[in-house]
Amino acid sequence: MADRYGNDVLSGDWRKPKNGRTVEIAVEKGMVVEEPSSGFVGAVVRWEHGVVDLEDRHGRIKTYPMGPGFWVDGKPVSLQPPKRPGPAKKTKTASGSVAVSNVRAKVARASRIYVEGRHDAELVERVWGDDLRIEGVVIEYMEGIDDLPAIVNRFQPGPGRRLGVLVDHLVEGSKESKLAAQVNNRNVLVVGHPFIDIWEAVKPSSLGIAAWPKIPRGTDWKHGVLETFGWPATDQADVAAAWKHILSKVKSFADLEPELLGRVEELIDFVTQD
Incomplete structure (x- = not known):
């Protein structure tokens, strides 16, 4: 027998409004929005502090609280501010190397890199820390x-125990060049930059x-x-305090002079050779 009353009126989503349920959407500049209670239709020109400005085709601008109560393309919507993008995934280290994620630091090698002072160490760490x-x-x-020479001897360099040394102001005829010349060990590499102090790098x-x-x-x-x-x-x-200010300006290898960059890379290559 045919059902004189058709389908069950309670079947399906019978409470659903004629134009659909309100959905949240992120505002975009230029998006055309209608405020149905007033009939005002305009394009989004700006939004901030919980309100949105709409401009109609006559150049009139009206401001409304963000949230529900709008239509877009004939559908009810709740206007929301766009989500802020999360931090960009790091693809390069400060030294310019490809960043490697989910990799634990290795157990420290017996090999080492020595620098002259605390500021030298902090600068190298800032740029090459991830790589190291x-x-x-x-x-x-x-x-x-x-x-x-005594520092090198105390380190007792040898196979699998290499020592790299970074020296300030390593130029011909300097005191530093004469000290470096006294080191003669195949497992030790002494290199330097021409700057009087690491600050100059x-x-x-x-x-x-x-x-x-x-x-x-x-x-x-x-x-x-x-x-x-x-x-x-x-x-x-x-x-x-001055050094803290200077160091804060160093974001990557691009903030350092090439005379230092090449020497540090050379030392890292030397002490990581098997």
């Missing part, structure tokens, strides 16, 4: 190289200065720099 941890390379600082453009100043002989170089720039230069705390 993956390779299991530890950076240590010597607090000067006046005893470089940071590009002036990264600091917003024209150039590093020339400091007269006999004047402590770091204090001379601080005085030239008009920065506080009373004690070591002032030097530490």
Whole structure:
């Protein structure tokens, strides 16, 4: 027998509104939106602080609270601010190497890289830290190289226990070059950059200065720099504060001079050779 009353009126989603249920959508500039209670239709021109501005074809602009109560393409919608994108996935390390995710740092190698001072170590860590941890390379600082031959001997370099040394101001005829020449061991590599201090390896453009100043002989170089720039230069705390500011400007290898970049890469290659 035919059903005189048709389908069961309670079957299906009988409570669904004629034009569909309200759905949340993210606002976009230029999106055409209708506010049905007033009949105002306009394109989204801006949004902020929980409100949205619509501009109609006559150039009139009206402001409404964001949320439900709008139509887009004849369907009820709740306008929401666009979601902010999450942090971009890191694809490069600060040194320019390909970033490797989900890889634990290696157990530290017996081989090491020595640098002259704390600032040198902090700068190398800032740019090459990710690479060094993956390779299991530890950076240590010597607090000067006046005893470089003795420092090398105490390390006891040998096969599988290589030592790389980064020296400031390693130029022909300098005190540093004479000390480096005293080291003669196939498992030790001493290289250096031409700068008086590691600070100079940071590009002036990264600091917003024209150039590093020339400091007269006999004047402590770091204090001379601080005085030239008009920065506080009373004690070591002032030097530490200045270095903190300089280091904060180093975001990647692009902020360093190539004379340093090449030498550090050379040392990393040397101490990671099997």
